Amino acid sequence: MDERETATKLLALLGLAQRAGQLAVGASAVEKLVRRGKRPLVVVAHDAGEAQRRRYYGLQPVRGFVAGLVSRDELAAALGRRDLAIVAVGDAGFVAGIDRLGATAATVDARSDERPQPSVRKGEDSGARRRGR
Numbered sequence: 001m002d003e004r005e006t007a008t009k010l011l012a013l014l015g016l017a018q019r020a021g022q023l024a025v026g027a028s029a030v031e032k033l034v035r036r037g038k039r040p041l042v043v044v045a046h047d048a049g050e051a052q053r054r055r056y057y058g059l060q061p062v063r064g065f066v067a068g069l070v071s072r073d074e075l076a077a078a079l080g081r082r083d084l085a086i087v088a089v090g091d092a093g094f095v096a097g098i099d100r101l102g103a104t105a106a107t108v109d110a111r112s113d114e115r116p117q118p119s120v121r122k123g124e125d126s127g128a129r130r131r132g133r
């Protein structure tokens with residue numbers, strides 16, 4: 001599956017998640033979902049601003065990040081918004097569907113200015129730190 005086809009399928013899954021009420025849309029909603037400990041899969045538009053990317057990639061704990069596949073305009077159009085840079089999915093079924101799209105794991109440093117390659121970044125288990133492991 002090529003990158004464009006993967007992006008199209010990702011946007012379709014995000015639309016389904018939105019209709020099912022399982023999608024956090026926008027920075028505030030995503031941050032709230034993370035603070036509640038839901039460990040969502042976060043989708044970040046590849047053309048999000050530098051400061052936004054650093055802020056988003058610093059969110060923890062998350063299952064991972066899908067980065068570099070879709071633009072702000074594509075994300076917004078697919079979800080009926082005017083401008084959108086970040087969404088998150090907390091539902092395990094939708095996360096599994098996105099994982100099946102074939103995105104590969106990559107590491108993103110929250111302090112880095114570089115744009116990650118089209119991929120899913122697996123989040124670290126911050127619960128292990130709280131348990132002292």
